[in-house]
Amino acid sequence: xxxxxxxxxxxxxxxxxxxxxxxxxxxxxxxxxxxxxxxxxxxxxxxxxxxxxxxxxxxxxxxxxxxxxxxxxxxxxxxxxxxxxxxxxxxxxxxxxxxxxxxxxxxxxxxxxxxxxxxxxxxxxxxxxxxxxxxxxxxxxxxxxxxxxxxxxxxxxxxxxxxxxxxxxxxxxxxxxxxxxxxxxxxxxxxxxxxxxxxxxxxxxxxxxxxxxxxxxxxxxxxxxxxxxxxxxxxxxxxxxxxxxxxxxxxxxxxxxxxxxxxxxxxxxxxxxxxxxxxxxxxxxxxxxxxxxxxxxxxxxxxxxxxxxxxxxxxxxxxxxxx
Numbered sequence: 001x002x003x004x005x006x007x008x009x010x011x012x013x014x015x016x017x018x019x020x021x022x023x024x025x026x027x028x029x030x031x032x033x034x035x036x037x038x039x040x041x042x043x044x045x046x047x048x049x050x051x052x053x054x055x056x057x058x059x060x061x062x063x064x065x066x067x068x069x070x071x072x073x074x075x076x077x078x079x080x081x082x083x084x085x086x087x088x089x090x091x092x093x094x095x096x097x098x099x100x101x102x103x104x105x106x107x108x109x110x111x112x113x114x115x116x117x118x119x120x121x122x123x124x125x126x127x128x129x130x131x132x133x134x135x136x137x138x139x140x141x142x143x144x145x146x147x148x149x150x151x152x153x154x155x156x157x158x159x160x161x162x163x164x165x166x167x168x169x170x171x172x173x174x175x176x177x178x179x180x181x182x183x184x185x186x187x188x189x190x191x192x193x194x195x196x197x198x199x200x201x202x203x204x205x206x207x208x209x210x211x212x213x214x215x216x217x218x219x220x221x222x223x224x225x226x227x228x229x230x231x232x233x234x235x236x237x238x239x240x241x242x243x244x245x246x247x248x249x250x251x252x253x254x255x256x257x258x259x260x261x262x263x264x265x266x267x268x269x270x271x272x273x274x275x276x277x278x279x280x281x282x283x284x285x286x287x288x289x290x291x292x293x294x295x296x297x298x299x300x301x302x303x304x305x306x307x308x309x310x311x312x313x314x315x316x317x318x319x320x321x322x323x
Contacts, residue, residue, distance in 0.1 A: 008041055009092075113161050
Protein backbone atom coordinates (compact mmCIF):
# COMPACT_ATOMS: atom_id res chain seq x y z
CA UNK A 1 0.00 0.00 0.00
CA UNK A 2 1.25 3.46 -0.89
CA UNK A 3 2.11 6.10 1.72
CA UNK A 4 -0.72 7.77 3.60
CA UNK A 5 -2.29 10.22 1.13
CA UNK A 6 -2.91 13.87 1.85
CA UNK A 7 -5.80 14.01 -0.63
CA UNK A 8 -8.18 11.31 -1.83
CA UNK A 9 -10.38 11.85 -4.86
CA UNK A 10 -13.58 9.77 -4.85
CA UNK A 11 -15.27 9.32 -8.22
CA UNK A 12 -18.33 7.17 -8.99
CA UNK A 13 -17.90 5.74 -12.48
CA UNK A 14 -20.63 4.80 -14.93
CA UNK A 15 -20.24 4.50 -18.71
CA UNK A 16 -16.90 6.35 -18.68
CA UNK A 17 -14.66 3.96 -20.61
CA UNK A 18 -13.44 6.63 -23.03
CA UNK A 19 -13.01 9.34 -20.40
CA UNK A 20 -11.03 7.62 -17.66
CA UNK A 21 -7.57 7.97 -19.22
CA UNK A 22 -8.03 11.71 -19.73
CA UNK A 23 -9.54 12.04 -16.25
CA UNK A 24 -6.56 10.23 -14.70
CA UNK A 25 -4.04 12.35 -16.61
CA UNK A 26 -5.64 15.64 -15.59
CA UNK A 27 -6.11 14.53 -11.98
CA UNK A 28 -2.46 13.58 -11.61
CA UNK A 29 -1.31 16.87 -13.12
CA UNK A 30 -3.57 18.87 -10.78
CA UNK A 31 -2.88 16.89 -7.60
CA UNK A 32 0.88 16.90 -8.08
CA UNK A 33 0.81 20.68 -7.60
CA UNK A 34 -0.52 20.09 -4.06
CA UNK A 35 1.24 16.89 -2.99
CA UNK A 36 2.58 13.71 -4.59
CA UNK A 37 0.83 11.78 -1.80
CA UNK A 38 -2.69 11.32 -3.15
CA UNK A 39 -5.03 8.54 -4.16
CA UNK A 40 -7.78 8.26 -6.75
CA UNK A 41 -10.70 6.03 -5.73
CA UNK A 42 -12.78 4.93 -8.71
CA UNK A 43 -16.04 3.13 -7.90
CA UNK A 44 -17.43 1.38 -10.99
CA UNK A 45 -21.21 1.09 -10.78
CA UNK A 46 -21.52 -1.99 -12.97
CA UNK A 47 -22.04 -0.07 -16.22
CA UNK A 48 -22.55 -1.63 -19.65
CA UNK A 49 -19.11 -0.70 -21.02
CA UNK A 50 -15.50 -1.71 -20.23
CA UNK A 51 -14.80 0.95 -17.59
CA UNK A 52 -13.63 -1.67 -15.09
CA UNK A 53 -10.96 -2.93 -17.49
CA UNK A 54 -9.59 0.61 -17.76
CA UNK A 55 -9.62 1.00 -13.96
CA UNK A 56 -7.71 -2.24 -13.53
CA UNK A 57 -5.12 -1.10 -16.07
CA UNK A 58 -4.67 2.27 -14.35
CA UNK A 59 -4.37 0.64 -10.91
CA UNK A 60 -1.76 -1.82 -12.20
CA UNK A 61 0.33 1.04 -13.57
CA UNK A 62 -0.11 3.42 -10.63
CA UNK A 63 -0.67 2.20 -7.02
CA UNK A 64 -2.30 5.53 -6.20
CA UNK A 65 -5.34 4.42 -8.21
CA UNK A 66 -7.83 2.35 -6.19
CA UNK A 67 -10.70 0.57 -7.89
CA UNK A 68 -13.95 -0.96 -6.65
CA UNK A 69 -16.68 -2.58 -8.73
CA UNK A 70 -20.23 -3.18 -7.50
CA UNK A 71 -22.03 -6.48 -8.01
CA UNK A 72 -24.82 -4.59 -9.78
CA UNK A 73 -25.88 -1.02 -10.47
CA UNK A 74 -26.59 0.62 -7.11
CA UNK A 75 -26.54 4.28 -8.11
CA UNK A 76 -24.31 7.33 -7.94
CA UNK A 77 -24.83 8.21 -4.29
CA UNK A 78 -24.04 4.64 -3.22
CA UNK A 79 -20.87 4.84 -5.29
CA UNK A 80 -19.88 7.98 -3.41
CA UNK A 81 -20.62 6.22 -0.13
CA UNK A 82 -18.41 3.26 -1.07
CA UNK A 83 -15.58 5.59 -2.07
CA UNK A 84 -15.80 7.50 1.20
CA UNK A 85 -15.85 4.22 3.13
CA UNK A 86 -12.53 3.15 1.56
CA UNK A 87 -10.60 6.39 1.02
CA UNK A 88 -7.72 7.23 3.37
CA UNK A 89 -6.81 10.87 2.70
CA UNK A 90 -6.74 13.67 5.23
CA UNK A 91 -8.80 15.66 2.71
CA UNK A 92 -11.29 14.07 0.34
CA UNK A 93 -12.56 15.44 -2.96
CA UNK A 94 -15.79 14.08 -4.47
CA UNK A 95 -16.41 14.70 -8.15
CA UNK A 96 -18.14 13.21 -11.20
CA UNK A 97 -16.36 11.21 -13.91
CA UNK A 98 -17.67 13.08 -16.97
CA UNK A 99 -15.05 15.89 -16.76
CA UNK A 100 -17.68 18.57 -16.32
CA UNK A 101 -15.98 19.00 -12.94
CA UNK A 102 -12.52 20.31 -13.82
CA UNK A 103 -9.70 18.53 -11.92
CA UNK A 104 -7.66 21.74 -12.26
CA UNK A 105 -9.96 23.35 -9.65
CA UNK A 106 -8.94 20.91 -6.89
CA UNK A 107 -5.89 22.95 -5.73
CA UNK A 108 -8.14 26.00 -5.32
CA UNK A 109 -10.61 23.97 -3.25
CA UNK A 110 -7.79 22.62 -1.08
CA UNK A 111 -6.18 26.02 -0.45
CA UNK A 112 -9.57 27.53 0.41
CA UNK A 113 -10.17 24.73 2.93
CA UNK A 114 -6.90 25.65 4.67
CA UNK A 115 -8.53 28.93 5.73
CA UNK A 116 -10.48 26.98 8.36
CA UNK A 117 -13.34 25.30 6.51
CA UNK A 118 -14.28 21.64 6.74
CA UNK A 119 -16.25 21.72 3.48
CA UNK A 120 -15.61 23.80 0.37
CA UNK A 121 -18.25 23.58 -2.36
CA UNK A 122 -17.47 24.03 -6.04
CA UNK A 123 -20.14 26.46 -7.25
CA UNK A 124 -20.96 26.23 -10.94
CA UNK A 125 -21.29 29.87 -11.92
CA UNK A 126 -22.18 29.14 -15.54
CA UNK A 127 -23.54 25.62 -15.87
CA UNK A 128 -22.88 23.96 -19.23
CA UNK A 129 -26.11 21.95 -19.17
CA UNK A 130 -29.26 22.12 -21.29
CA UNK A 131 -31.83 24.70 -20.23
CA UNK A 132 -34.37 22.06 -19.21
CA UNK A 133 -31.87 20.32 -16.91
CA UNK A 134 -30.88 23.62 -15.28
CA UNK A 135 -34.54 24.53 -14.76
CA UNK A 136 -35.51 21.17 -13.25
CA UNK A 137 -32.41 21.20 -11.06
CA UNK A 138 -33.26 24.68 -9.74
CA UNK A 139 -36.86 23.62 -9.06
CA UNK A 140 -35.75 20.46 -7.27
CA UNK A 141 -33.33 22.27 -4.93
CA UNK A 142 -35.93 24.92 -4.10
CA UNK A 143 -38.53 22.26 -3.35
CA UNK A 144 -36.06 20.17 -1.34
CA UNK A 145 -34.90 23.15 0.72
CA UNK A 146 -38.52 24.06 1.54
CA UNK A 147 -39.67 20.56 2.47
CA UNK A 148 -36.52 19.36 4.27
CA UNK A 149 -35.67 22.68 5.98
CA UNK A 150 -32.07 22.21 4.79
CA UNK A 151 -30.74 24.96 2.54
CA UNK A 152 -28.98 23.43 -0.48
CA UNK A 153 -27.22 25.72 -2.95
CA UNK A 154 -28.54 24.88 -6.41
CA UNK A 155 -25.25 26.02 -7.98
CA UNK A 156 -23.35 23.22 -6.25
CA UNK A 157 -23.27 19.59 -7.29
CA UNK A 158 -21.28 16.74 -5.79
CA UNK A 159 -17.94 18.45 -6.50
CA UNK A 160 -16.39 19.56 -3.19
CA UNK A 161 -13.54 18.95 -0.76
CA UNK A 162 -14.09 17.72 2.80
CA UNK A 163 -11.95 17.16 5.86
CA UNK A 164 -11.39 13.72 7.34
CA UNK A 165 -13.69 14.69 10.23
CA UNK A 166 -16.57 15.24 7.83
CA UNK A 167 -15.90 11.97 6.01
CA UNK A 168 -15.66 10.02 9.26
CA UNK A 169 -19.04 11.33 10.39
CA UNK A 170 -20.57 10.78 6.95
CA UNK A 171 -19.66 7.09 7.08
CA UNK A 172 -21.63 6.77 10.32
CA UNK A 173 -24.89 7.54 8.49
CA UNK A 174 -26.08 4.24 7.01
CA UNK A 175 -29.68 4.91 6.01
CA UNK A 176 -30.81 3.26 2.79
CA UNK A 177 -31.96 6.48 1.12
CA UNK A 178 -28.74 8.23 0.15
CA UNK A 179 -28.32 11.88 -0.76
CA UNK A 180 -24.68 12.89 -0.48
CA UNK A 181 -25.18 16.67 -0.55
CA UNK A 182 -28.00 16.57 1.99
CA UNK A 183 -26.00 14.36 4.36
CA UNK A 184 -23.04 16.73 4.32
CA UNK A 185 -25.20 19.83 4.71
CA UNK A 186 -27.14 18.28 7.60
CA UNK A 187 -23.95 17.77 9.64
CA UNK A 188 -23.41 21.52 9.79
CA UNK A 189 -19.61 21.73 9.63
CA UNK A 190 -18.09 25.11 8.61
CA UNK A 191 -18.79 25.40 4.89
CA UNK A 192 -18.01 27.86 2.13
CA UNK A 193 -17.93 27.82 -1.65
CA UNK A 194 -15.89 29.12 -4.52
CA UNK A 195 -16.97 29.61 -8.12
CA UNK A 196 -15.37 27.13 -10.50
CA UNK A 197 -15.36 26.42 -14.19
CA UNK A 198 -18.06 24.02 -15.36
CA UNK A 199 -17.32 22.29 -18.66
CA UNK A 200 -19.30 20.45 -21.29
CA UNK A 201 -19.45 16.67 -21.06
CA UNK A 202 -16.48 15.09 -22.81
CA UNK A 203 -18.83 12.71 -24.63
CA UNK A 204 -22.26 11.13 -24.43
CA UNK A 205 -25.23 12.26 -22.38
CA UNK A 206 -26.19 11.98 -18.75
CA UNK A 207 -27.55 8.60 -17.64
CA UNK A 208 -30.12 10.39 -15.50
CA UNK A 209 -33.43 10.22 -17.33
CA UNK A 210 -36.41 12.31 -16.22
CA UNK A 211 -37.90 9.22 -14.54
CA UNK A 212 -34.66 8.61 -12.60
CA UNK A 213 -34.43 12.26 -11.57
CA UNK A 214 -38.06 12.21 -10.42
CA UNK A 215 -37.46 9.07 -8.35
CA UNK A 216 -34.31 10.58 -6.84
CA UNK A 217 -36.20 13.75 -5.96
CA UNK A 218 -39.04 11.85 -4.28
CA UNK A 219 -36.68 9.53 -2.39
CA UNK A 220 -34.52 12.35 -1.04
CA UNK A 221 -37.49 14.47 0.02
CA UNK A 222 -39.04 11.50 1.82
CA UNK A 223 -35.69 10.66 3.43
CA UNK A 224 -35.19 14.15 4.83
CA UNK A 225 -38.66 15.48 5.55
CA UNK A 226 -41.97 14.55 7.10
CA UNK A 227 -43.43 17.85 5.94
CA UNK A 228 -45.63 16.18 3.25
CA UNK A 229 -47.35 14.26 6.07
CA UNK A 230 -47.85 17.44 8.09
CA UNK A 231 -49.11 19.27 5.01
CA UNK A 232 -51.61 16.45 4.37
CA UNK A 233 -52.79 16.66 7.98
CA UNK A 234 -53.23 20.43 7.74
CA UNK A 235 -55.13 20.06 4.47
CA UNK A 236 -57.45 17.52 6.04
CA UNK A 237 -58.03 19.76 9.05
CA UNK A 238 -58.68 22.76 6.82
CA UNK A 239 -61.20 20.86 4.72
CA UNK A 240 -62.93 19.49 7.82
CA UNK A 241 -63.18 23.01 9.24
CA UNK A 242 -64.55 24.30 5.93
CA UNK A 243 -67.10 21.47 5.80
CA UNK A 244 -68.19 22.23 9.38
CA UNK A 245 -68.68 25.92 8.61
CA UNK A 246 -70.55 25.16 5.40
CA UNK A 247 -72.73 22.63 7.22
CA UNK A 248 -73.55 25.25 9.86
CA UNK A 249 -74.47 27.70 7.09
CA UNK A 250 -76.82 25.17 5.47
CA UNK A 251 -78.45 24.36 8.80
CA UNK A 252 -79.12 28.03 9.55
CA UNK A 253 -80.39 28.59 6.02
CA UNK A 254 -82.82 25.67 6.30
CA UNK A 255 -84.22 27.12 9.52
CA UNK A 256 -84.86 30.57 8.11
CA UNK A 257 -85.43 29.99 4.37
CA UNK A 258 -86.32 26.33 4.00
CA UNK A 259 -84.14 23.64 2.46
CA UNK A 260 -84.11 23.40 -1.35
CA UNK A 261 -83.31 20.06 -2.98
CA UNK A 262 -79.53 20.00 -3.51
CA UNK A 263 -78.09 19.29 -6.94
CA UNK A 264 -76.74 15.82 -7.65
CA UNK A 265 -73.83 17.17 -9.72
CA UNK A 266 -72.27 19.06 -6.83
CA UNK A 267 -72.77 16.07 -4.55
CA UNK A 268 -71.02 13.64 -6.91
CA UNK A 269 -68.15 16.07 -7.58
CA UNK A 270 -67.64 16.53 -3.85
CA UNK A 271 -67.63 12.77 -3.24
CA UNK A 272 -65.06 12.13 -5.96
CA UNK A 273 -62.91 15.01 -4.79
CA UNK A 274 -62.88 13.86 -1.18
CA UNK A 275 -62.37 10.24 -2.22
CA UNK A 276 -59.35 11.16 -4.36
CA UNK A 277 -57.95 13.33 -1.56
CA UNK A 278 -58.25 10.51 0.97
CA UNK A 279 -56.62 8.00 -1.38
CA UNK A 280 -53.81 10.45 -2.09
CA UNK A 281 -53.12 11.00 1.61
CA UNK A 282 -53.16 7.25 2.21
CA UNK A 283 -50.68 6.91 -0.65
CA UNK A 284 -48.30 9.38 1.05
CA UNK A 285 -48.58 7.39 4.26
CA UNK A 286 -47.93 4.18 2.33
CA UNK A 287 -44.75 5.56 0.76
CA UNK A 288 -43.36 6.57 4.15
CA UNK A 289 -44.32 3.19 5.61
CA UNK A 290 -42.61 1.39 2.72
CA UNK A 291 -39.39 3.35 3.19
CA UNK A 292 -39.47 2.60 6.93
CA UNK A 293 -39.86 -1.09 6.04
CA UNK A 294 -36.78 -0.88 3.80
CA UNK A 295 -34.76 0.57 6.68
CA UNK A 296 -35.75 -2.24 9.06
CA UNK A 297 -34.28 -4.86 6.70
CA UNK A 298 -30.76 -3.67 7.56
CA UNK A 299 -29.37 -4.75 4.20
CA UNK A 300 -25.90 -3.55 3.15
CA UNK A 301 -25.88 -0.31 1.21
CA UNK A 302 -23.85 -1.87 -1.59
CA UNK A 303 -21.96 -5.05 -2.47
CA UNK A 304 -18.42 -4.99 -3.83
CA UNK A 305 -17.83 -7.65 -6.46
CA UNK A 306 -14.22 -6.92 -7.30
CA UNK A 307 -11.46 -4.61 -6.10
CA UNK A 308 -7.98 -3.80 -7.33
CA UNK A 309 -5.15 -5.51 -5.41
CA UNK A 310 -4.11 -2.30 -3.64
CA UNK A 311 -7.57 -1.98 -2.03
CA UNK A 312 -8.34 -3.21 1.46
CA UNK A 313 -12.05 -4.09 1.31
CA UNK A 314 -13.81 -4.57 4.61
CA UNK A 315 -16.91 -6.71 3.87
CA UNK A 316 -18.76 -5.15 6.82
CA UNK A 317 -18.17 -1.53 5.84
CA UNK A 318 -21.43 -1.28 3.91
CA UNK A 319 -23.55 -2.64 6.75
CA UNK A 320 -25.73 -0.31 8.85
CA UNK A 321 -23.38 -0.60 11.82
CA UNK A 322 -20.13 -0.65 9.84
CA UNK A 323 -17.49 2.10 9.99
